[in-house]
Structures are given as C-alpha cells and as structure tokens.
Amino acid sequence: MGDTKFGIRHVIGAPVATTMLSQQELVCIPPRTAKFTLAEWELNNNAKSRITTDQQQLADKVLGECQRVREETEDRSKILKATSEMRIEERILDVEFNKNELCLQRKEICIELEAMSVYKTRLQDCLASLEQNALNICRKCLMLRDGRLGIDLVVDNVESALQEEISAILGAKSLLKRALEQLNEQMRRLRSTRYQLDRDLQYKQAAIDADKGSLTLKPTDTCLSIYEGYTNMDPADISTEEYNFYSAKNIQLAAKEVSSARPIRVFIDTLLKQVIDDLWAAYNKCNHAFNERIQATKLAKGNLEDMHREVTEKALAMQKNIELLKKAIADKEGYVGVAHTRLGRRAQRVGAELVKDSPGRALYYECEMLRHSTEQLQKMLQDATAALRYLSQTQIQLEEDINIKMNTLKIDEVDCMSLRVTMDYHAY
Template sequence: MQEYSGQTMTSSYFKAQPTIGTSFLPPLESTMRASYKSYAPPFVVSQSLHLPWKASTYYRGAQQSMPMTRSAPEINPSTLYRDYTMMKVPPMMPSARTALFSKYTPHDWFKSNNTNYRTSDMTRGAAQRLRDENVRLCHDTDARTVKTQQDSSKNLGDRLADVNFWKSEVTHELDEMGKEIGDVTEWKRRLENALKNTEGPLQIAQECLFNREKRQGIDLVNDAVEKELIREVNTIRKSQDHLRKMIDRANSQLSMDRAAQHELEKDLTDKFRALSIDNKCHQLANTSSGMGFFRGVEGVDQTVTVPESWAKFSNDNILRSQRERNSSKGLRSDVDSSLQETSNDMWTQYNTVNVAFSGRIAETMDARNSISAHLSKVLQEINEMENNISLLRKSIKDKEAPMQVAQSRLENRTRRPNVELCRDQPQHRLVHEVGQIYETVDILQNRLRAAESALQELVRTKTTLEHDLGVKNNSLYVDKERCMGTRKTYPTTAKLAGYRGQ
C-alpha cells in the first residue's frame, strides 16, 4: 500500500516510493516540533522548501513514511531517527514559514528604542510650550471678557436712563389727553341728551324692522307694515338731521383723540416692557440663575430703529397728541339747537304702524288655522296608510311558509330513483304553485311600493304643512310678541318733544 506525505499549500504532490536508506534527519527545532500534530488525512512530501540553511535532502531522505502514534513534542528524537521507517513527516505550516523571515536584528531593536526616546522628548517639549501659551491666553481672554461685560453693563445703564426720561414725558402727555377726552365725551353727552327724546322711537322702529327680517319663507314679504315702519324711521330722522352733523364731528374728533391716546399708550407699554427687559439684562451677572446658551443669537438683527429715530418716534407722538388736544378745545363750544315740533307727526305715524300690524296679525292667524286643519287630515291619512303598508308586509311575509313547503316538496321529489322521476300531476301542480306564489308576492310588492310612495308623498305634504305652520307661528311671534311688545314702550308726546331734565 502506498503512503503520501504532506507539504505546504504551494508545493506540488507526488507519490513517495518506500525505500530503505541509512541517512538520518537533522534534529528538529523546538518551535517547529511544537507545531507538529497528528494529522488524520494523508499528506505527501514534494521538493524541499529551498531554505538556505537546510539541505535539499531534508525531505528527500524520507522515502518511507509511517503513521505517527503521538504528537511531535512527545516523541524522542533519537527514537524518531532510529524508527524513521515507522513515521510520517508532518507538513511545514505557513505560520512557521512566516516566523522564519520576520525577525529583526539587534541594531534594528536599539535604533527603534532610540527613535522612541527622541520622539517622546520632542512631544513633551511641544506639550509644555502649548500649556504655557494656553495659560497666558486664558488670563488675557478673562481680562478682556470682564472689561467687555463691564462696558455692556454701563451701556445698559445709560439706556435705562434714556428710556425713563421719555417714559415720564409720554406719561404726562397721556394724562393730559385723558382729561381732554373726558371733556369731549361730556360735551358729546350733552348733545346726545338733546336727541335722546327721539332716539327711543327710532330704535323701536328699527328694532321692529330687524325683527321682521327673522320671518321665514313665504312670509318674508314687503307688506304694508314694513312700508309704514320705513316711513316712521324717515319721519324720526328728519328731526335729527341738524344735530347729527355736530355729533358726527364730535365722534370724529373723539376718534382722533383716542387714536393719539392709543399711540401714546402703546409707546408707554413698549417702554415699560423695554425697561423690564433692560433692567433684567442690567442685573444679570455670571452667577445669576436661569441663563443658557442661545447659539447664533449674536447674528440675528431684528432692530428697527436707531437711537435718533427712536427718540423722534416718541417726540412725534407727543406733538400729535398736543395738536389733537388743541382741536378738541376749539370744538367745544355752546351748541344752540332746538327741537322742532315733530311729536304730532311721529305719534300719528306710530298709530298708523300699529293699525297695519293689527291687520297683518289677523291675516296670519287665519292662515295658520287653515293650515292646522289640513295638517290634521294629512296626519290621519298617514296613519291609515301606515296600517295598510303593515298589512301588505304581513301578507308578503305569510307567503314565505307556503313557498318553502312547495319548494321543499319539489326538492325532495328530485331524489326519486330512476324511472320514478316522473313528471306527474303532483309535479305539475307543485311547479304551478311555486309560480303562483311568485306572482302573488310580486303583485303584493308592487302594491307595497305604491303604498310607500303614497306615504312618502303624504309625509312630504305633512312636512310642508308643518314648515308652513312653523313659518306662520314665527311670523305671529315676531309681529305680535316682539314688535308689538316693543312698541308698547313708545315714548309720550312730551318726551318726543324733548322735555326731559339732563
């Protein structure tokens, strides 16, 4: 039986012929011996590794291999050489080959150490210089940061003084404008007292018109009542024309005064907020709580003014307020007005409107009573139609059992064997019965659909009547309760003439 000896993966394989020789293998190195193990698969030995320090006959001498019974480190070399015909030479592993060529010389070892020493000295020197420079830089930046913070605090203090100055100026002018607005308001109230006796009837007439706009559907008509109400409004307004212009002027002046006051209040509010924010910023220190990082905030510029335009804004607001106060003083003069005798015309028109309301209310009540009568008849018919629909549905439901019986009989008769499947008279009768039931159910369903359609028409009619009834009730409520109830507060002729103490 031929044996094979192994070699490295880069070597070729050949079949070793067993021969008897007298040469012995050289002693194995301990490192090589430790790497040898027992290998189950066979290996073959080829040509030598071409090592310069080993003869090429190292492997050629082993012409007959024998299996190893124990690992290489446990074999006695003398016994191995003596019994070489009983063993197989293990292969040389790639790791062992690498170890043979990767060793350094003592000169390389000393050179590497010296290089490491020099590098360590240079690194430590550079680190020492960097530490000294960092300490100096820290001291410089600390001093510069403290000075910058002190300058910022001083600027904030100066800003607080400027804001306080303008705040006091705006506050003083705001107080003066408040007093002027109070005077103009009182003057306007005296003008309104002259018209107060006619405001009541005007409000009543307008409220009646507004309430009648809440009528619904077909009742929203331009009837005689609405025409008389419009005429009443026009009659009342004729007595107010000569005073309304003055009231409009007063309202316009008050609007201008309040606009100036609003600008002052807004400016004052902004200054209060600015004072609060700047005061908080001025009191912030390195040991304050509630501080945090706001990355990139120094690059955000949301300012809209400069110190010059900021001061000019407050000054312009103060000047505008002073101009409006002067205009208000010029407007306050005695108002000489006398009310014309309009009470008779207004009272006559009031009675005409009431008569029109009474006629319209009577017409609406008649229409509501008629709709109620028709609605009761429709409700009765709906009830009867619902009973009829229930009867039709019950009749259709009653056809289900006969249909099931007839179809079950037909289905069972399909199981008759062979020639017994005869189309006899019972078969014809059952088929006819099923068809007759289908026809009956179809007729009943058609009647049911017709009854349901009629019921829907009745329901729609009921809905229409109910909606119309609701419209009439709403119209009665608007005319009788809201409008006539409001007109009961109509002032007397004396009040219409303006005789009332201020």
C-alpha cells in the first residue's frame, strides 16, 4: 500500500525517481461518512432552532432600532433644514433691509451730487463772467481813459471808482474760488462715499443671491457636493455685531456727507447773492461817477464853446476895428496932406506977408494934432493887431480844449459806457 498522506497514494511498482508532486498521479479519495447518534441529531436540531430564534429576535431589534434611527435622523434633518432655511430667510430680510437703507442713502447722495453739479456750474459761470466780462471791461476802461489828452488826463472819481470796482471783482473772484474748492472737495467726498456704498451694495446683493440660491437647493438635486477637506467649512471671521456696525457706519457716513453738503449749497446761495449785490453797488457807483464826470465835461465843453463863440465874435469885431483904424489912418493922411500943403503954400509968401498969423498957427496946430491923432491911431492899430493875435491864440487854445473835451466825452460816454452796458451781473 502506498502512502495516503494528503490524500495522495503512491502506486506500487511505480518508479522511485518520480518524487515531485507535479509529476505524481493523484487519486481523490472521498472522506469518511459521519455517523451520529439520534440524541446528537436532536440536540443539533434544538441548538439550531434556538440560534435561529435568537438571531431572529436580534434582527427584529436591529430592524426596529434602524427604523427608529432612520425616522429620527430624517426628522432631525428636516428640522435642521427648516431651521437653516428660516435663518437664511431671516438673514436675507436683514441684508435686504440694510441694502434698502444703503440704496436710500445712495439716492440721497446722487441727488445731492446733481444739485452740487448745478451749483458748480453756477460758480464757474460766475467766475468766467467776472474774468472774461466785468474785469476785462473795467481794465479796458482804464486803458481807454489813458487816451485822454492834456488837462483831462486827470485822476478823477471815475478812475477811483474803476479801481474800487476792480478790487471788488478780484475779491469776489477770490471768495468764489474758495467756495468752488470747498464744493469740489465735498463732491469728491460724496463720490468716495457713493463708491463705498456701491461696493457694499454689490457685496450685499451677492450675499442675497447666494442665500436665495441656497434656499432653492433640494436633497435630490444632482448639483450637490460634499466637502471632504480638513479645514473649517465656515471661513467667516466677522461677527454679526461687527457686520451690523459696518453697515450702520456706511449708512451714517453717507447721511453725514449729505448733511455736510447741504450747508455748502446754502452758503453758495448766500455768497452769490452777496457778491452780486456788492458788484452791482460798485457798478452803480462807477456809473454814477462816469455820469457826473460826463456832465462836468459837457458843462466845461459848453463853457468853452460859449467862450469860443464870444472870442470869435470879438475877433471879428477886432478885425473890423482894425480895418476901421486903417481906414482912419488912411483918411488922416489926406488931412495931413491938406494941412502940410497949406503950410507949404503959405510959406511961399513974400516980405511982410510972411507973418505968424492965426491961420498959420491954426495950420501948425492942425498938423501937430493930425500927427498926434495918427500916432494914436497907429498905436491903437498896434494894440488892436496884438489883441487880434491874442484872440486868435485864445481861439486856437479854446478849440484845442474843446477837442480835448470832445475826446474825453468820446472815451467816457461812447467807448467806456458802451462797454459797461454789456456788463451783466445776475443771480447765476
């Protein structure tokens, strides 16, 4: 018999050299049939019955506990989900409330910016009008008045009033520029605040959209994801108090900037009114000085024209007088000739007839008186000629003075006043 260890039997007579298991012939031998007693059989059946009963009871307990846990976890999940949704809805309402408050403040800022833009335009228009219109006209009036001639080139009330008006315009420009700088700074602060509000509104809208999107999620959606990382699932590090403080701070900052902007507009209204009133006062004062100076110049011109007319009349009368003097002198030459001829003929008397008688004395006296009269007429002719020369010089001087006054009137009444009519101070 061969060895039956491991269920392998060596065949008798087989070559001994065949020793490897893979090279041996295997013969499967069935195991021995078990033989048990009836008591063992009944005991085995009872044991299996008890085990089956215990397993069924344990399975019933496990099934009941599983159902309880399933129901409990299901209820808990629904409650937690409902609680989370309620908290999200409450949060959405809170964020929307803050967003609405921010929107109201942003609207106020936009309204205030539009109003301040109008005030900025008013200030710029006023400054441009003062620089390009009023100031240039006043300076041009001063330049034009430098074209006055002779004695009329005088520092008068008009020049002083023009200098005062220029000073008033420059002072008004300085005040308006400072007001414009304050206005620009306030507008810059309002724009900065509006930018912060826009950014806060953007963040709040994004948060609302995210929360509303979260409310639409269902456990059966296919877009759900489960986080399996190790870091904290909630990265938020800002507390509710800090959030409320931040939102309230933005709202308070916007309200503060709006409140700060309104007094500036009131100040600009008051400033513009005061500036325009002062400029009108300076304008009216200068025009009054111009009118007074024009009336005084017209009066002086009228007096000069009256004197010129009188001098002209005197010169004509003097010319006639000179002609009469010349005629008188010419006439005296005939009388002198007659007297001298008579004396000459009487000087030809002979002998005792050459006597100094009364006719001779009368003739001699006549000659002396004619000579004296002629000398008087010659002297009067010289005086009349000199007077006529002086009258002519006075007439020329008066004409020059009248021309000077006409030039002054042209500058003041025509040139300057025509320019000043275009000066317009309004409320802007």
